[in-house]
Amino acid sequence: MSNMGKVIVVTSGKGGVGKTTCTANLGSGLAQAGKTVVLVDTDIGLRNLDLVLGLENRIVFDLVDVIDGKCRSFRQALIRDKRFENLQVLASAQSRDKDAVKPEQMKALCQELKGAFDYVLLDCPAGIEMGFKNAIAGADEAIVVTNPEVSAVRDADRIVGLLEAADINPIRLLLNRFKPNVAQRGQMLSVADVQEILNLELIGMVPEDERVVHSSNKGEPAVLDPKSKAGLAYRQVVQRLIDPGAAAWAPEQPGLMSKIRRMFSVNLGSQAN
Amino acid sequence: MTQILSMPPDGVTLKGTRHGLLVCVREDVDFDQAIEQIKEKLANPFLTQEPGGQLDAKRISLDLGWRELSSDSFTRLREALGEVELAGVLSTSLQTRTVAESFGLKAIIGRLGLAHHQGRRLRQEQKERAEAEKEAPSAAEQPPAETPLAETPPAAAPPPDADQEQEATLYIKRTLRSGQKALYPGNIVLWGDLNPGSELEAEGDVLVLGTVRGRIHAGCNGNAEAQIYCQSLHPTVLRIADGIWTGDLKETGLKQLPAAVKVSCAKDLLRFETSR
Numbered sequence: 001m002s003n004m005g006k007v008i009v010v011t012s013g014k015g016g017v018g019k020t021t022c023t024a025n026l027g028s029g030l031a032q033a034g035k036t037v038v039l040v041d042t043d044i045g046l047r048n049l050d051l052v053l054g055l056e057n058r059i060v061f062d063l064v065d066v067i068d069g070k071c072r073s074f075r076q077a078l079i080r081d082k083r084f085e086n087l088q089v090l091a092s093a094q095s096r097d098k099d100a101v102k103p104e105q106m107k108a109l110c111q112e113l114k115g116a117f118d119y120v121l122l123d124c125p126a127g128i129e130m131g132f133k134n135a136i137a138g139a140d141e142a143i144v145v146t147n148p149e150v151s152a153v154r155d156a157d158r159i160v161g162l163l164e165a166a167d168i169n170p171i172r173l174l175l176n177r178f179k180p181n182v183a184q185r186g187q188m189l190s191v192a193d194v195q196e197i198l199n200l201e202l203i204g205m206v207p208e209d210e211r212v213v214h215s216s217n218k219g220e221p222a223v224l225d226p227k228s229k230a231g232l233a234y235r236q237v238v239q240r241l242i243d244p245g246a247a248a249w250a251p252e253q254p255g256l257m258s259k260i261r262r263m264f265s266v267n268l269g270s271q272a273n
Numbered sequence: 274m275t276q277i278l279s280m281p282p283d284g285v286t287l288k289g290t291r292h293g294l295l296v297c298v299r300e301d302v303d304f305d306q307a308i309e310q311i312k313e314k315l316a317n318p319f320l321t322q323e324p325g326g327q328l329d330a331k332r333i334s335l336d337l338g339w340r341e342l343s344s345d346s347f348t349r350l351r352e353a354l355g356e357v358e359l360a361g362v363l364s365t366s367l368q369t370r371t372v373a374e375s376f377g378l379k380a381i382i383g384r385l386g387l388a389h390h391q392g393r394r395l396r397q398e399q400k401e402r403a404e405a406e407k408e409a410p411s412a413a414e415q416p417p418a419e420t421p422l423a424e425t426p427p428a429a430a431p432p433p434d435a436d437q438e439q440e441a442t443l444y445i446k447r448t449l450r451s452g453q454k455a456l457y458p459g460n461i462v463l464w465g466d467l468n469p470g471s472e473l474e475a476e477g478d479v480l481v482l483g484t485v486r487g488r489i490h491a492g493c494n495g496n497a498e499a500q501i502y503c504q505s506l507h508p509t510v511l512r513i514a515d516g517i518w519t520g521d522l523k524e525t526g527l528k529q530l531p532a533a534v535k536v537s538c539a540k541d542l543l544r545f546e547t548s549r
Contacts (some may be wrong), residue, residue, distance in 0.1 A: 157468050162451030165301050
C-alpha cells in the first residue's frame with residue numbers, strides 16, 4: 001500500500017480556466033522533482049493535453065484503446081515526454097465521445113496506473129456530465145482550478161459539492177490567471193473573496209502571464225521557464241504537492257495604502273454581488 | 274437524542290411519507306453496502322407491517338438520487354428486497370429511471386436523499402422511544418409489541434397538529450454548495466454557509482448560522498407564519514409563503530447588507546428586522 005501512487009484529478013467545472021495547462025505544468029514540475037508521473041487526458045473527443053506538451057505526433061494508442069483492450073497493456077499506449085524520462089502521457093481518443101468509457105473501467109485503470117507511478121494526474125473535461133463522472137471515478141484527491149471570476153467560482157463550488165459527495169479528499173484550490181494589481185484595485189475577485197465562497201485549502205495562486213499562452217502553443221510547459229512568474233508559482237504548487245506541510249504559500253504583503261484601498265474594494269465587491 | 278440531531282452516517286435513511294415508506298440511498302455509498310443496509314433497515318422491528326401505512330416495510334419506494342443503475346444492478350436490488358414490494362423509484366438519473374420503468378415500475382424525477390431526510394413520523398417515533406427508555410431503562414429488552422410505537426397513533430392517522438410540526442426540524446451541519454438543495458416538511462437549521470446556487474426549502478422556519486448567498490423558501494406550503502433568521506444575509510432571493518424579496522436593499526428598510534436579520538411575511542411582503 002505504501003508504494004502506491006496518488007491519483008489526483010484536476011477539475012474546474014467551467015471550461016477555459018486552465019485545467020490542461022495546470023495538468024501539464026504540474027506533471028512536468030513533479031517529473032523535474034524526480035517523481036514518476038503519468039498524465040491521463042480524460043477529455044475524450046477534445047484531445048488537448050498532448051498538444052500542450054508538444055507530443056501530438058507520437059500518439060499511437062489512446063485511452064479508449066487501452067480500455068477496449070486494443071493494446072497489450074497500458075504501457076504500450078504511454079507516450080514518454082521529450083524532456084523527462086519519468087513523465088508519461090496517456091492521450092485521449094479524438095474520434096470517440098465520453099460514453100466510450102465507463103466509470104468502473106476508469107477506476108480499474110487508475111488502480112493499475114497508481115501501482116506503477118508516484119503520481120497519476122487526470123485532466124478532467126469541463127462540465128459535470130459523463131466525462132466528469134469518469135474522471136473522478138478513480139481519483140483519490142482533487143485540485144480544483146478556478147479563475148477569479150464569479151462564473152468560474154460558482155462552477156467550482158458546484159464541482160466541490162460533487163467531489164465531496166464522491167468522498168474525494170483532500171480537495172485543494174488552485175487560483176489561476178490571477179492579476180494581483182487588478183484585484184487590489186477591487187476590479188477582480190480577491191483571494192479572500194474566492195475563499196469566502198469556496199473555503200478550501202489553497203495550494204497555489206498562479207498569476208496571469210502571457211508567457212504561459214506562448215509556451216503552451218510551443219508545447220513547452222511554463223514551469224520549466226525560469227523567467228516566468230507563472231512558472232515559479234507552479235513550482236511552488238509542486239513543492240506543496242510533494243510535501244503539504246513544507247512551503248506554505250504566503251500572499252505578498254501589501255502596503256498601507258493598498259490595504260486601505262482593498263478594504264473598500266472588498267465591500268464594493270460584495271455589494272455588486 | 275444526539276443521534277437524531279447529528280447527520281446520520283448511514284448511507285440509507287428511511288422516511289415515512291403519506292404514500293408509505295421511502296428508502297433514501299445516498300449516492301456515495303458502495304452499491305453492495307447499500308443493499309446490505311437496506312435489508313438491515315427494513316428488518317427493524319419498529320416498522321409496522323400494516324398494509325398501506327406510513328411505515329409498512331412490505332411496500333416501499335426508493336430514492337436513488339443521481340446513482341446510475343444498470344438493469345443488472347437493478348435486478349440484484351430487487352432480488353435483495355425479496356418479498357418487499359417496490360411502489361416506485363425516485364431518481365434524478367435518466368438511466369436509472371429508464372431501467373426502473375423497464376421493470377414496470379413508476380419512476381419520478383426527484384431527489385430527497387441529499388438532505389438526509391428523516392421522516393417526521395420516524396423522528397417522532399425515535400423521540401418517544403428515547404423518552405420511554407428514560408422512563409423505563411429496560412424498554413429495549415421488551416418485545417416490539419410493547420414498545421412505545423404501539424402507543425403512537427396508527428400510521429393512517431391524520432397529519433400531526435401544528436405543535437408537532439414546529440418540532441420537526443432538519444439539522445444540517447455543513448456548507449450547502451452550488452446545486453445542492455435541501456427540502457424538508459418542517460423547519461431547517463443550517464449550521465454552515467448557503468452558497469450561491471444552493472437552495473433551502475422548508476414548510477416551517479429557516480435558521481442559517483452561516484453566510485446566506487443562496488435561495489431560501491420558508492413556509493413553502495403556504496404557511497405565512499414562517500420566518501427566516503440569518504446572521505449574514507447577502508443579496509439573494511428570499512421567499513416566505515407567497516412573499517418574495519429579490520435582493521433589493523431599498524425594500525428591506527435596512528442601512529446595508531450583509532446584515533443579521535429576522536424576516537417575516539405580512540400581506541405577501543417580507544418584513545426585515547435587524548436582530549442586534
